[in-house]
Amino acid sequence: MGRKLLLEKAHVPGIRTYEVYRREGGYRSVEKALKTMTPDQVTEEVKKSGLRGRGGAGFPAGMKWSFLAKPEGVPRYLVCNADESEPGTFKDRYLMEFIPHLLVEGLIVASYALGSNKTFIYIRGEYAWIVDILEQAIAEAKNNGWLGKNILGTGFDLEIYVQRGAGAYICGEETALLESLEGKRGNPRIKPPFPAVKGLWDSPTVVNNVETLAAVVPIINIGGDEYAKIGVGKSTGTKLISACGNINKPGVYEIDMTISVEEFIYSDEYCGGIPDGKRLKACIPGGSSVPILPANLLLKTAKGEKRMMNYESLSDGGFATGTMMGSGGFIVLDEDQCVVRHTLTLARFYRHESCGQCSPCREGTGWMEKILKNIEYGKGKKSDIDLLWDIQRKIEGNTICPLGDAAAWPVAAAIRHFRDEFEWHVLYPNAAQNRNYGLAHYADPLPVAAKT
Amino acid sequence: MAQFSAEKLNKVNEIIARYPAGKQKSALIPVLHLAQEEFGGWLSAETMDYVASLLKIEPIEVYEVATFYSMYNLKPVGKYVFEVCQTGPCMLNGSDDIIEYIKDKLGIKVGETTADGLFTLKTVECLGACGYAPMMQLGKHYREHLTKEKIDAIIEECERNAVTNN
Ligand SMILES: Cc1cc2nc3c(=O)[nH]c(=O)nc-3n(C[C@H](O)[C@H](O)[C@H](O)COP(=O)(O)O)c2cc1C
Ligand code: SF4
Ligand code: FES
Numbered sequence: 001m002g003r004k005l006l007l008e009k010a011h012v013p014g015i016r017t018y019e020v021y022r023r024e025g026g027y028r029s030v031e032k033a034l035k036t037m038t039p040d041q042v043t044e045e046v047k048k049s050g051l052r053g054r055g056g057a058g059f060p061a062g063m064k065w066s067f068l069a070k071p072e073g074v075p076r077y078l079v080c081n082a083d084e085s086e087p088g089t090f091k092d093r094y095l096m097e098f099i100p101h102l103l104v105e106g107l108i109v110a111s112y113a114l115g116s117n118k119t120f121i122y123i124r125g126e127y128a129w130i131v132d133i134l135e136q137a138i139a140e141a142k143n144n145g146w147l148g149k150n151i152l153g154t155g156f157d158l159e160i161y162v163q164r165g166a167g168a169y170i171c172g173e174e175t176a177l178l179e180s181l182e183g184k185r186g187n188p189r190i191k192p193p194f195p196a197v198k199g200l201w202d203s204p205t206v207v208n209n210v211e212t213l214a215a216v217v218p219i220i221n222i223g224g225d226e227y228a229k230i231g232v233g234k235s236t237g238t239k240l241i242s243a244c245g246n247i248n249k250p251g252v253y254e255i256d257m258t259i260s261v262e263e264f265i266y267s268d269e270y271c272g273g274i275p276d277g278k279r280l281k282a283c284i285p286g287g288s289s290v291p292i293l294p295a296n297l298l299l300k301t302a303k304g305e306k307r308m309m310n311y312e313s314l315s316d317g318g319f320a321t322g323t324m325m326g327s328g329g330f331i332v333l334d335e336d337q338c339v340v341r342h343t344l345t346l347a348r349f350y351r352h353e354s355c356g357q358c359s360p361c362r363e364g365t366g367w368m369e370k371i372l373k374n375i376e377y378g379k380g381k382k383s384d385i386d387l388l389w390d391i392q393r394k395i396e397g398n399t400i401c402p403l404g405d406a407a408a409w410p411v412a413a414a415i416r417h418f419r420d421e422f423e424w425h426v427l428y429p430n431a432a433q434n435r436n437y438g439l440a441h442y443a444d445p446l447p448v449a450a451k452t
Numbered sequence: 453m454a455q456f457s458a459e460k461l462n463k464v465n466e467i468i469a470r471y472p473a474g475k476q477k478s479a480l481i482p483v484l485h486l487a488q489e490e491f492g493g494w495l496s497a498e499t500m501d502y503v504a505s506l507l508k509i510e511p512i513e514v515y516e517v518a519t520f521y522s523m524y525n526l527k528p529v530g531k532y533v534f535e536v537c538q539t540g541p542c543m544l545n546g547s548d549d550i551i552e553y554i555k556d557k558l559g560i561k562v563g564e565t566t567a568d569g570l571f572t573l574k575t576v577e578c579l580g581a582c583g584y585a586p587m588m589q590l591g592k593h594y595r596e597h598l599t600k601e602k603i604d605a606i607i608e609e610c611e612r613n614a615v616t617n618n
Contacts, residue, residue: 075472087539087578118470125485125523126579128592161470166481166521169577183480183513185520201475242583244541250583288540288578329582331541345540349577355520 002256003230005218005238006211010098016133018140021101027146029220033109034154037220042113046216048224050236055081055172055209056287056327058311061216067196068114069204077205078116079181080107080213082123083165083172087288087349088329091240092210094252096123096130100137106213107160108146109220114206117157121210122177125166134162169353173401174207176355187355188401211240231257235310239328245283246334248272257310261285262299264309265332278334281439282418285314286326288346289406291413292339293323294442302446319413335439339421343414344372350407361404364395368411375422378429385422389415418442454491455502464506477509480517484524493533494525522576530565530572532610535589536598538575541582550586550598551575557607570614571607 014020021027033042047062068076080103084092096103103121111119123131138160141147149157163181165171171180175189178200199205215237219227228236235257244250247265249272255264264270265280274280280295300307302321307313311325333342351365371388374380392408399405415422421437456464463486467479483503484495491499495518504511518524525533534554538547551573555561558571565572581587584596595606 084580085578088541088582090580090582093580124580125481125521126589159470164482164485166485167523167576168521180481181478182475183477183507183509183517185516201472201478244582244585245544250585252583284540331544331582333544337544342540342543345538345543349539352522352577 002254002259003238004254005227005230006095006102006214006240007099007252007254010095015099016101016137018101018137018144021099022144026101027105027141029217030105030108030112030146031152033112033220034152034156039113039115042109042220045219045224046113049215049219049227050224050234051212051215051219051227052234052236052311053209054211054215054239054328056086056289058325061208061212064196064208065110065114065206067194068206069197070115071204075117075203076115077200077203078107078111078114078119079174079177079200079205079207080119080121080210081172081174081177081207082121082127082210083169083177084127084210085124085169085172085353086327086329087346088244088284088331089242089287089327090244091242091252091328093127093130094242095210095214095240096127096134100133101141102214102217103134103210104137104141104146104160106216108141108151108158109216110206110208110213111158111160112156116206117159119158119160120181120200121160121162122171122181123162123164124171125164128164131162131164138162168355169349170355170401170403173403176401177207178205185355187357188403190400232308232310233312235312235325239309239325241309241328241330243271243330243332245330245332246274246278246337247332248275255309257308259309260299261307261309261314264330271330271332274332274334278336279439279443280332281335281337281442282333282339284323284329284331284333284410285309286324287329288331288349289409290324290326291319291322291409292333292343292417293321293413294417295439296443296446297321297417298323300446304446319409320416323413336436338376338436339414339418340372340376340425343410344369344376346410347372347407350403354403354407355401358399358404360395360398361407364391364404365407367391368407372411375425376432378425378433380422380426380429382423382426384426385415385419454499456486456490456506460486460490468507476507477513479507480509480514481521483507484514484518488524492528493531494528528565531570531614532590533572533574534606535574535576535579537577537579537581537585537587537589539578539582541578542585542587545585547586550588550600550603553600553603557603570610 051061052058171186176186180186195205301316347369351369356362392411396408425432468476471478500514504514586598587596
């Protein structure tokens, strides 16, 4: 069993309530940080821990905190990103639903480190019932002296507010989130200026993911150095993975990043294998935006090494033969699934979610959806596959925010690795309406170059 | 014209008080949620103008936002709105069949409302419940691991509630 730092207590009966959470050792990190550490020392521990942002980009959290501008007389803000809308991702929901005080605790420590006296949790509008759970936890924390004025007699003041979005994936992008928090459409801002300098209401702001902020609690409790010893290389600590698709045990798992992808899929401790004894065809291991890999490249890297569940190993081989850890949304496709159809649903998603500011993204996502629909429904031409490739290349890197890339990558990876399945759809449109291309050669062992 | 009750107005002021002076526009998204709940499940032009006056902003600033976010209904909807997720992970677990089944059972297409005004069917994109697929949102809560039997039961439940609530 791997070490659990976030979810260890998530299923203690009553852990949602303050009494039980406190009895189980909750809020110790607040006592330690506020009473025995300066804000900069807290940031230093987070730096030492090697914690990388859990929202998708994997940017080192401590470094982000140290970039926060601190002009005199200007408020600073911490904003917790609970927008969680990347298909395949449902880990933040789990954490907030089962152990809400862990997030509140992490927010208090992080707010202290950053000097935020008003911290906002921006949560996707659909998670309406979780707002109640969080507000309850915040009220309990406040009643017990962990929030409000002069916390623990240290002179530090803090209020935490929960604000709902209203249905827009783009509001997970941090500058769109800030626009939305200001009561506007979620149009991403042009950077620079970065939020660290000019964020919420033009004040310096740090935006971090729910899981990132929750991880601050064990980091302060055990120390940054101890935290950094868990995991491997630059993948320190534990990571929440939300597993879904064709697996026996979908759900949220906390892993230390030393297990292999194969173990994660097949062991009973995690996904428990694929239902009905079917074979693995493909997987998108880090949320819909990261490249899909066929079974053979998923379980082993192109070099023939076991692929592991960590940042470095998942991205081994770059986009040519690797993928990304992303947000940890792990989507498994069994042998009876159609990659074209799955890619079509993702293309539709990105078309729906594009904010429309940049033409390559606004137009390109629409075209990709249309062409994929034609291919899926037997009206595609062989040249359409090249056209798709061309469109995604013209989106990538030519937009204000990374949603453009996020829309381009899934299409690119599907064509890169499953081109013959696309070709089969256009060559045999009638067959493709009635049956599936199946597993084909996607699980065949890879030819490994002989060691020299 | 419909207006918020004193209790709801308090809630609005409580939200505005979270922000720095002059930044009351930040309350727009939460207040539109309140308005939609209070005024029949959708946002009419009249409702949006009312919200603009409450927050002391221009009506266009409200329209801009109301049209951007998918949770706001700009047309009347049924008493119960089935919002079924159709994105990749749900599709892998049979959401297409669930959507077809609901269409047949209610005799409506996606985006339509039944003649008795009880049910609206919408398809939505990933709601963060991919491990519990197929799923839909119904009001404030999620209904997960959907099957045809569960759909039957949910429809019956709504019909029963509609009778007892009237
Ligand atoms: C289109 C798009 C959607 C995003 N959605 C989310 C999200 O739902 N949750 C999240 O934490 N980060 C999301 N991000 C990443 C954020 O912009 C930001 O990098 C993150 O919140 C920073 O937190 P972290 O460093 O703790 O990961 C998204 C980015 C993009 C471009
Ligand atoms: S890339 Fe797409 S989502 Fe991002 S700003 Fe441009 S149009 Fe909007
Ligand atoms: S794909 Fe349906 S909830 Fe995520």
